[in-house]
Amino acid sequence: MGLTIGVDVGGTKVAAGVVDDDGAIVEKVRRPTPSTDPEETAHVIAEVVDLLAGKYPDVSAVGLGTAGFVDEDRSTVLFAPNLAWRDEPIKKKVEGLVGLPVVVENDGNATAWGESRYGAGRGQDFMVCITLGTGIGGGIIVDGELNRGRFGIGAEFGHFRVVPDGRRCGCGNRGCWEQYASGNALVHEARDLARVAPAMAGRLLELGEGSPERIHGPQITQAAREGDAAALECFKTVAQWTGQGLADLSAILDPGAFVIGGGLSEAGDLLLDPVRDAFGAALTGRGHRPLPDIRIAELGPAAGIVGAADLARI
Amino acid sequence: MGLTIGVDVGGTKVAAGVVDDDGAIVEKVRRPTPSTDPEETAHVIAEVVDLLAGKYPDVSAVGLGTAGFVDEDRSTVLFAPNLAWRDEPIKKKVEGLVGLPVVVENDGNATAWGESRYGAGRGQDFMVCITLGTGIGGGIIVDGELNRGRFGIGAEFGHFRVVPDGRRCGCGNRGCWEQYASGNALVHEARDLARVAPAMAGRLLELGEGSPERIHGPQITQAAREGDAAALECFKTVAQWTGQGLADLSAILDPGAFVIGGGLSEAGDLLLDPVRDAFGAALTGRGHRPLPDIRIAELGPAAGIVGAADLARI
């Protein structure tokens, strides 16, 4: 068993890579997701697969990690608003186009699997991976296996409710976790501060060229690294919601490790230190139970490609 | 394999039964839990096991389902406030006393396993069992196996937080789910109503002989069955919190079925109808995903005995 291809299908880009059985990416390619026509997306996927498979004829299978709800047979995407897919039989379509066996998986699950096999989750049979980016994604490893749930739709951590009647979420509900603990939540926090208390947010506004709307994650991280009190407070707020949510997940799942990925995780200890504090203060039964590790992910954005490629191998 | 013994070790009583491999209880016995001396509890367990094993010499193993945190080796109870146990090596103690192999499991897990094998969860490989009593207990079945978590302490559903800075919980935190969705929560709701708005709670107070403190679960269920508006409102409030919490668990775990047990589940459809409504209104991605069944448990309070006995068999 040798090479497989992993493809990460997101709302803005399709990224693919040839992956060997050590989880190393041999070669990578990316294309923009064709936003005008959801039908076209299968063709773009086929195109990048053909390109890579042409150069690496040993490739034996393809794993697609895609946004949205993937069905229990790992064949059809039930619902992916960012890709404008509904009941899309993507496995069959791509297999027809590329002539290789295809496995489909939710991108959060693919990422979790990648980290579990080759990243920060190695050696952890009970692991929860959380990606903090635009929203919250991730996956659950139980006894060394990916726990997809009965219908393949589990691990939608971003949408358990943490505040009754709280902030509006794109899913149609209010108070979802990802509205409080994600890269977007950090930006939301900083812009809010800049709008209602510009005097406190001087450095953030400076980095945002005077406009709250131009404050993005990297500026907040930079200001926090400089010791700016406002930026640190934004991190602390988001870290408290994150730590509380991890404590909630520990009550339910009791993992041995949390692996934190996504754009927000690039802040490293700036995020992790207050997350650990908040987790420790919120965990039920604290003092009477072993604690899970809380770690930053190791594979970065490539985790989805690596995980999808590995899932195609199994 | 034939007979095993299951023991349900709770804060007030020790209940044991000989169980055959169809999950039927052949004979049952119970003793009060010796509250004065936690050391004594092992002796009471040994006593009921000896009694039953004496009559059924084919018994090959013993399963203990016990309140509290059970360690990953299923040997030691790390922390069980109701039994006054800390780091109690109960497997070794009971094995020494009865001369049979002993397996220890958390009682919520034992109940979930019992329902999964012989009750309302039969045929469901991905199932979540929730018991609504004094608090909330339960267990998680993933791919036909009990998911105990890394340290054996998972499925503490009662303690994920649903209201920031909410009602005080016995675990030391505030806003835990079991303070809003449990048998106790129903009673709390009804007594509160009777205290602050006695005119609205006339029937409830009548059934409680005039005192809010004498309103218990059965009275509330009775009044609700009679159509009393106040009692129905109490059920609706608790059902909304229950349904919301199941929706949260679906976002995380995506089970094929929820099995609802515990004292509150005896209200049947009075509880289940509004729970299903609330669940349907709260589930993220509703309309784009298959729905789990929500069912009442079938084995009643014996589920823990049956489950523990079966776990001893594996």
Added chain:
Amino acid sequence: MGLTIGVDVGGTKVAAGVVDDDGAIVEKVRRPTPSTDPEETAHVIAEVVDLLAGKYPDVSAVGLGTAGFVDEDRSTVLFAPNLAWRDEPIKKKVEGLVGLPVVVENDGNATAWGESRYGAGRGQDFMVCITLGTGIGGGIIVDGELNRGRFGIGAEFGHFRVVPDGRRCGCGNRGCWEQYASGNALVHEARDLARVAPAMAGRLLELGEGSPERIHGPQITQAAREGDAAALECFKTVAQWTGQGLADLSAILDPGAFVIGGGLSEAGDLLLDPVRDAFGAALTGRGHRPLPDIRIAELGPAAGIVGAADLARI
């Protein structure tokens, strides 16, 4: 002008006193409120007035301070659930029975007026009086005058909402201030603690003879005075809600002093110190504005009689 009679008409007792123009009570009498028949209440009021007026023939007028909504003409009680009165023309009735001019006022307003004229509010032209007992009552002094509002129903402080979807209140709403900051709220807090965390509430339970339901205000105060951590935490929680509410009232009314009465105020500095801390931390514009005094009331339960008697004088 010389002597007048003040009557405090509550749900359990009718208390009356002859008051001189220094606000001193010359003689006092009380009767139980006839709960069986609301009609009877006017007769009991007349009875105590006649008794006192018989001994003090100089008495020139009667002031009634009564629970409930009093209309703008200070004649009719629109709604008083504790007295079972609806649109009760109590001024006319009592005048007919006693042959003296009668003025009717809400009991919270009477208390505020009493404290304003002869108690802790002397010399304060802008004062808010808050009584913390079963619920919250009180009154508002603006520019030396009682501010009754347009319809006579103002100063129902207990029923502004402090928690969306919060604790149920007897008024039919949820989240009213008096559910968080009152004598009852303190008891609620302590009993909750005793129920869910009996180990923490050992001293409280001891004083309550082992039962949460037998923990009352005086026991909590006693335990707090002994330094009991659980009792102190209950006080702190209630004091935080109280201080926050006073800060809210300062944002709206900007009084020069708050006078705190009612049963809870008997705890003195045990209550007042954390209330002042919470107020100072919550006040909008803190650091840029003069602070009001926060003081304990001086007249005790007699404030209502003194205030009602004085209002009859005007």
Added chain:
Amino acid sequence: MGLTIGVDVGGTKVAAGVVDDDGAIVEKVRRPTPSTDPEETAHVIAEVVDLLAGKYPDVSAVGLGTAGFVDEDRSTVLFAPNLAWRDEPIKKKVEGLVGLPVVVENDGNATAWGESRYGAGRGQDFMVCITLGTGIGGGIIVDGELNRGRFGIGAEFGHFRVVPDGRRCGCGNRGCWEQYASGNALVHEARDLARVAPAMAGRLLELGEGSPERIHGPQITQAAREGDAAALECFKTVAQWTGQGLADLSAILDPGAFVIGGGLSEAGDLLLDPVRDAFGAALTGRGHRPLPDIRIAELGPAAGIVGAADLARI
């Protein structure tokens, strides 16, 4: 007495008018607020007063309505972040420059007084005026007089807390009313919706030229008038918080009328209908008490000038 000048001193502009004793503005002038130098602001005020007083030599006094905390002597602005003033002796400065008596009042109070004397509050001795704009301002009329509070800082309605640990406010606290019920809150609501659920907010985004940041109040009002469901939902959300807050103020102040001004009030019945519904559902004691009128202000942005001018007359 005849003509006086009213000046409305805000963070962006200084607007002044000559007002006759019928509350009619005879002539008006405005200048930008000099943002670079707070000292300059007194000169700009003097400049517009001189200009008007030169043309109307009968002018006998000047009223300044200014943002910020005005002291009890109506002479000094204690704190006005938008004007960068701290302990600014503005009365003395302007009197020295213009040679006319000057009265200083908070702009919300001036507006309330204007509406009370010549606008929607005419004939209402107990009135609360609320302006819903960037934040919430307003004033309280008690028994026909402006209730300024003990230190002149009352009626800061925008900063009583309606959500514990809620949205961050520019005052440094969280959960202030103006974060939920104001023109800014409406815009916040609409932009949030457009960001997290662009599909639902199609018409709003269209009017905002595709960008959430370009959705402003007028666009939301326009969409709501067209019947757009998303815009109507935004209005409903803000109206619910507004109506709840008015109910809270009724519990405390029991006014005969609420007069609603500020930019948001331009939406008229679109706002008022759901505000009245929410008020009616939230008022404590509803059904047992007379209801206040809830009306739109009549004088528009000029209310502050008219009120300040009239206060100079007294």
